[in-house]
Amino acid sequence: MPTGVVLEFNRYTGAGWIGQDDGGPDLYLHYPEIHTADGDRALFKGEAVNYEVAEDGPYGPAAANVSPVDPMRSIPNAMGHGGDREFGEVMWFNPEKGFGYIMATNGGSDVYVTDRALNGIHSLNEGDVVVYETETGPDGRGWAANVSLAQAEDDV
Secondary structure, three states: OOEEEEEEEEOOOOEEEEEEOOOOOOEEEEHHHEOOOOOOOOOOOOOEEEEEEEEEEOOEEEEEEEEEOOOOOOOOOOOOOOOOOEEEEEEEEEOOOOEEEEEEOOOOOOEEEEHHHEOOOOOOOOOOEEEEEEEEOOOOOEEEEEEEEOOHHHOO
16 A cells, blocks of 8 residues: 655645655545544644545545554654644633634734544643644634644643
């Protein structure tokens, strides 16, 4: 099975691109084709994946049956795994409505977060320290993606 690297993946649109290790053209990636051990149909920028090349999709060559090379992968931490990740503190989160805000610890703007962006957790609590990636949401502001609780070894 061919291998490649996730060039980008937008959790909100469920789409992204895979760069093929053999130098072939980039492959369009759509979330129904993602299969992970934890059932989360999201991948991280820079994550190594196995895939099959499918018929051309809406944007040219497409990937099918995509899975992480490491099936027991853990959520990448902020120390250089999985793209540009930032630390933040949850200002508030409404679990019934499924959204809230994270205050960036680097002094940047507050970031909107939805429950669809959470990895390996079902909700957030005020004061939780998290690591996340920032994407541009449909409103043009920063939205959190690939959110996980910071671990002690992340050296907050």
